Amino acid sequence: MYIVTGGAGFIGSAFVWQLNQMGIERILIVDNLGRTEKWKNLVNLKYLDYEHKDKFLDLVLKNKLPAITAIIHMGACSSTTELDADYLMENNFHYTQKLARYCLENNARFIYASSAATYGDGTLGFDDDHAGLANLKPLNMYGYSKHLFDLWAQKKGLLDKIVGLKFFNVFGPNEYHKGDMKSVIAKAYSQIKDTGKLKLFKSYRPEYGHGEQKRDFIYVKDCVQVMAWFLEHKEINGIFNLGTGKARSWNELARAVFVAMHREPSIEYIEMPESIRDKYQYFTQARMDKLKAAGCPCSFMSLEEAAKDYVQNYLSQDDPYLR
Template identity: 55%
Template structure:
C-alpha cells in the first residue's frame, strides 16, 4: 500500500490544529491526528478541520510498540504533541512526554525514512547568555525550567545519535493565535489580556526586577500561529532538515503588545504593573529574539505578519465567537 497519511501529533493544540487547517487548504485530508483531549475544550480545535482518523496518545503509542500495519501508511510526521507548560514541576512526566515520546517517534521515522518535524523551544536558550543563534553549538545552553530542559534533551540526543540532519527541529518563540483557549495559565497574554480588557478595561503586566528594563519593557519575539504553521509546512515539505529558530527576528516589548491589544479593541491604554510570583522570578526570560539567518537561507518565501496586524486579526476572531 502506498504511503499517504500525514501524522500530526498534538493535532488539537494551537500549532497542530493550524497546521491541519493549512494542510486541508492545500487539499490534504489524509491526516492521522494524535492528541490527549482529556477534559479540556481542546476538542473544539478539531471541529474546523478535516482528517481521516484520531487516536489518543496512549493508544497511538501502543500502535507504535506493536508495529501496527497502519504505520506503513504514514508518509510524513509533524510532532507537536508535548507538555508545553513552562511551569510544570513534574520532571518525570516531562521526560516521558517531551523526551522519550519524541525519541520513539523520531527513531521510527528515521528507520522508515519518513520526513519528521518536531517542536523544540526557545526555552532551551535560557536567559540567552549564549545568544539566540541556531547555528551555534547547543551543548552550552542552560534552560531556566524543566520544560526547556526536556526539549533540550532531545536536541542533544538527536545530535549525539547523528540523526539531527535527518529531522526538522523547530525552536518556536512566543507563538500566539486562535486555538489556545484550552491552555489555561499557558495561554498567551493576547488571550488573557483580551479577557482582562473586556472585563475590566485594564491589562496587568509584570513589573521588572532588572534595572536595565523598565516595567513592561521586557522583550519577546512574538509570532502569529498562522506564520508558525506556514514555516513548519514549508520546511518539512521542502525537506529542509536541521534545527531552526522559528520567530520573526524582532524583539518587541510587552508594552508594545499591550498597545496593539488596546488598539484592536478600540479602548484607551490602561496598564497596571503587578508583582511577579516568587516562583517565576529566577526563571523569567527578560529578552528573547530569534536569529533568523539560518531559516532565511532556506529560501522561505512567505514573510511574517506584524504584531499589530496579527493581534487585530486574533481579537476579531475572539469577538466573532461572542456574536
C-alpha cells in the same frame, strides 16, 4: 497519510488547519483530550481519524501503522511550570525518540517541536547553529526535556535527516484551552473587555522599565506556513528558530490589543510572583539568518497586524477557532 501529534492542541490543530488549506485531509490526529476543551479546536477541521497518544505509541512500537508521509510531532507537555520531571522525561523526551526512530526507519518526514525555552536566560544568545547546542542551559524542566532531545538527535547524527523548530512566543487562535499558559494577547482581550485595563508584570531590572521586557512574538498562522514549507522541502533539515527576528515589548503588545479593540490604553503594573522572578526571561529574539539562508520565503506579520487579525477575526467572534 499525515500524522499530527498534539493535533488537538494549539500549534498542532493550527497545522491541521494549514494542511486543510493545502487540500490535505488524510490526517491522523494524535492527542490526549481527557477532560480538556481541546476538542473544540477540531470541530472546524477535516481529518481522517483520531487516536489517543498511548494507543498510537503502541501502534508505532508494534509497527502497525499504515504507510505514512510524515509525522509532525507537536505533542508534548508544554507547561513551563510542570514539576514532574519523570513525566516530562517520558512524555517529551523518550516519546519523541521513539517517533523519530520510526520515521527514519520508514522513510517518513519527521518535524518536531523544540522550544526557545532551551536558550535559558538568553545570556548565551539565541543562535540556532548546531555548534553551540551543548552549551545551552534551560531554566526549567520543560526546556530541559526539549533540549535533551535536541542533544540526542545531534549525538546520533540525525540533524541532517529531521527538522526541529524552536518556537518562540507563539499566539493566535486555538490556544483557548491552555489556561494560564495562554498568550498574553488572549488574556489581555478578556481583561480589557471585562475591566477596561490590562495588568502587566513590573520589571525587577533597572535596565528595563515596567512593561519594557521584550519577547519575540510570532503569530501561529506564520508558524504553520513555515512548517508547511519544511514539509515540502525534504532536503532541508536541522534545528531552526521560529520567531520573527524582532523583539517587541509587553507595552507594545498591550497597545496593539487596545488599538485592535478600539480602546484607549490603560495599563497597571503588578508584582511578579517570587516563584518565577529568578527564571523570568527579560529578552528573547530569534536569530532568523539560518532559516532565510535555507531558502524559506515566508514572511511574518507585524505584531500590530497579527493582533488585529486575532482580536477582530477570532477573539471577538462567536466561533473564535480556525476555520
